[in-house]
Amino acid sequence: MDLNLSGFLRICIHFFFAALTAFCICTSGEAEPSKRFSSSIDAVIIMDASGSLRITDPEGVRYKAAESFVSRLREGDRVAVVEFAEAARIIVPLTEISQKSQREISGAIYRVGDDGEYTDFLSAMELARELLEKEGREDSQKMVVLISDGKMDPHPATASPEKRISELYAQEVPLYQQANILVYTVAFSDLADKDLLREIAEATGGEGIYSPTSDELMNSIREVFSSLRASLLHRKDNIEKKFYVDDGVSEAVFVLAREEDGDLVLITPGGEVISKYDIRDDVRWYRVPKFEIITVTDPEEGDWTVSGLPSPESFATVLTHLKVIAEWESGRITANVPVLLKASFFEGRKPVALPEFTEIVKYVYQIIPTDKVSTPVQEGELNDYGKDGDNVENDGIFSSEVVIKSPGSYKLLLMAKSPTFTKKVEKNFEVLPPVVHLSIKKNLAESRHSEGKPHHKRGPAFIVSLDPEAASLRKRELLFEVTERETGKVYEYEVPHVNPKAAQYSVSTSIIDEEGDFEVRAVVTGRTRLRKIVRLK
Template identity: 35%
Template sequence: MSIGSVIGRLKAVLFTGVMLFSVFAGADAWGQAAAKEESGEGIDAVLLLDSSGSMLLTDPLRLRDEGAKLFVEFLKSDDRLGVVEFSDGAKVVRPLGPISSDDRANVAQLISQIKTVGKYTDLLAPLEVAESLFAGSSRQGARKILIMLSDGKMEPDPKSGNADDLTNRLLNTEIPNLKAKEIQVYTLSFSDLADGELLSQIAAGTGGVHRFAPSADKIHSEFAELFVAAKKPQMLPISSKGFRIDADVQEATFYINRQGEPGITVISPGGVRVTSESKSDGIKWFKGSEFDVITIEAPEAGQWEIVGLPKNEGFATLLTSLKLVTTWPSAINAGNPTRLEVRLYEAKKPIILPQMTGVVTYAFDITPTDKVSEPIMRAQLSDDGGDQDLVAKDGVYSALVEIEDPGEYRLRVLADGPTFSRYQQQPFRVKPRLVTLESFKERAGYLRAFAPKSAEKPPQPEPEFEDEEEEFFRLRLSSEVIGSKKQQIKLVATGPAEDRYVLPLTRVEELVYVASAEALPRDDKYELKGSFEAEGKRRDRLFGESKVLEFERLPRKGRKAVEVVVVEKKQEQSVPLSPVWGMLLWLLVISGANVGLCLIGLSVLSKAQENIGDVAVVDLEPIDSIMAGLMVLEKKLQVVDIDLEDPIFTATTAVPLLSRKKAPEAKADAETAVAAGAAAGEVVSDDASSEDTLQEEAKDEAQDEAVEATEVEAETEEAETEEEGDAAESGLEEDSVAEESSDDIEEEAEPE
């Protein structure tokens, strides 16, 4: 494998690893954001207290003051508090600021000093003043909360404007402003004189919760409910058997509704008895006329007992790093399945322990609060990746909740383990369905009055059965859809064969659409359902469906066949992937593409290596003259003794191996070489008897060389007559011949 391919694979692996890390790091960041939002830490709260004269009639004992003081007692050191009173106008009683243990008594005194002498009630003024408090003293990371208490309705001073104008400003201007600034309003109305509908709209428009107290003696318990909804603290349920504190709790605050009992006693796991008269370090006891609030710092771990508790009317809020986080909206639409999700956090990190499945029990119940009722729903939450849970064993326990009846409800969630318990409760509202569907009868020509008029088409004749009754379907939209964009409204009929038919709708008035039963393709039984989908004001998705309406169209004399414009065949419903699975699938695709590119590159390189053997190589033949010169050199290297007086080392007799001289010059050199060879023979020969023989042999060889030189001269003259383009080639041939002649002469000249 080449280095390039290895580097490519390493890049692919590193890319995939970085992407996976970013996914899981992002998931952890999402979890931390959820924990921060739902943990109930750090709120900036402003109490808006009605001081109009009508409060003297509805709350003569000023029990509302105790409810407000109860809210103050629940606040912690990381919270801030402001107080505003309102009637004709609004006035700041306490600016928004920190709340300490020493401040609580001062705040209680300020609340008690608020006078109820106003003649009018302006519900817009306190919201505007509170908004200015936040603008002048904002704090990053703290949730902004308004708690409004009133027993009246919009009845402003005529000098300020009429009730309708101020109400329109409140709903259409102030509420959107508060929502845009993420300021939630929690409202509490008591007595039948209060405009509960308007206060409920204020709360719903800002993401808050509305509560109703039928009498003044219920104000404190409703204030407790509002605190729980706004603060979302970690809690423990309190029963006659007491409650269990685990070692992770740094502080516990108990709210106990005495319901007329003279007093209660709290017994620690070590047997220490504490009452409202006890004075002990680390224990604070606030006693109201109907309730007690007890705060214990660093409580002892173990089972605590409460003596004198009439029934399970209380809870404890905890300051702890082990938190139960609940994801649930403050309002849902009736008939829309909504997912409830809960999980445990240690500090700001989610706890994911698959081995704890089955050890810790997660359960919930839902109870109506606008009427006397038992819980309408009780169930356990699951983390098995089934129909109600998205991912198995990820630490998120889920359940799908669907409620049909609009109204006010309370959700309670409990996580119970072997050594700890965590509990949360949250009030919420169930709004009417976005779409309702009903059938009705009307004369046959009912929809003709709403058909669009066109000057191009002539008037149509009246139907034959104009005065007979026909059946129609009325689809009504909720006022919540007003202002939404990209609206899609459908009425779908499903036949026995499960084919779906989209019926044409005619708008008869704002938010009301009608379709005729005559638009159905044939007489048969059908199930009809209306649906609405749009983009909300905040670009969120609005979606709702009506209940299923069962309908049978009976045969009727004179009915003509109707062509249905849109027919939808039954299709398999695809299950949408969660965002996490979608991201993982995308990463798998990218990784597969990288691996595929690496494999393709390796295949190309392998084929290239195989084809190297097929490349044609030029076969170069050796040059004879060069080979002859090399042989001469090899022979000379074999000579051990070299005589420097040898004539071949002189300038006049030395013949180069390669010469570009012409034939005449080569002939002369050959004759000189013959003479030199004879002289050399005389020098090197010491045997006188062989001298004559050597001379004769030298003469013969010289004659042979002369003949060869003559032949070379003739060949050279013929070569010179060739074309100029072959001059280079002729030169090479001449050089080769000359070299051969010189080599032969040198060989003969050497001493034998």
């Protein structure tokens, strides 16, 4: 039997690529739905293998660029790799992306040589186009990424540089245009014909990049494919859902439904396209099979567009004034008496009950004394599972029972942590001394020992003592709150015929007619002088 002298005791009684796609954008009923077009990609990476790379690319920038591109493709996309010097050859056929194939493709990329004598990227572009025209899927977006450090320099037996450039402009570029194949070029050396590469890309609807260093190259790749995403997303048959974000908002949280095989993107008021693959300091993105949560720090004022929702009826919202509110269920917090701590989200003054948050948000708290320098006296986690102190499952209110052992001044620090944001709240509060004390005596004498008379005893009893605050209550009632430890089931046993003027009571433990392992708490109810009904433990 464990004893607690404060009114409670225990007894025993027996980077970028998924958004290089075209999406169907939904609204909440404001726009008419239209057909979704393909989100798959068929791409060819063309890699320079000329000998000059030993000098111009000693750090292997071209390998990093190509590998970065491949790592951001998703299942359903396909990619091939072509290397070229004086001639071109396919080293990886058009291959569907999977975890296994990504590793194999990356390995092949790092085996691209650097011993070629010439640079003839026209031959590589011809080979890439023929491959996409022959094996590319009709409904896919086709594209070529050309990575080179040099100028057009074909084998003299083939043609002069001028002739190959003329053929490129007059013959090959028009064929790319007819086939709707986008070309993106990456030049990473001062020796490269940057103007030629840029003009090829722009003529097909792509973009040319020049980046002399590895870091600049990676940043430029993210930028250029953001441009590609924008060109795909702004087709006339798209459905768009827009949210206006006011000036001065410090954080916008987008909560969006999604399909398991689909991708969502955000388009800023300025037209920049953001996906979960983009690495940005101001955007944090969390994705699970049925929804995504995106947090944007210091968002730009204006209309933000969401693209890629499953249907016009799909859930989508943005929260711009999200905060967490914490409160104690009881206005009085008494030492050694459990009290329910509750927390929930609010958007301004309106409560937010989103099942999506229940799945990903973790509420943790600390209770720290403020009347002395101290570490937390208690730490824990709230839940919304309908157990361990929480009343209703998935109602958006997270809660847990808290017991603070000592009276004093305290501070509650509560944090709601999600993968994309953290909200904090602090509250100072007082813990009061208990006013109802419970103890137990094993045996009580019924009569004093006297001459020739035996000493009579009765069984164990609860001793309930009241502080003046509890003893001053009118129309006083006494009951025992009994919690079965194994099941958590709570029973109440009311004590009959309570003396309204007594400050101490003795009640036989036989009032509890169940067998088992219990927690027992004495509870006094009554009216104050102001006729307020209170319940003290």
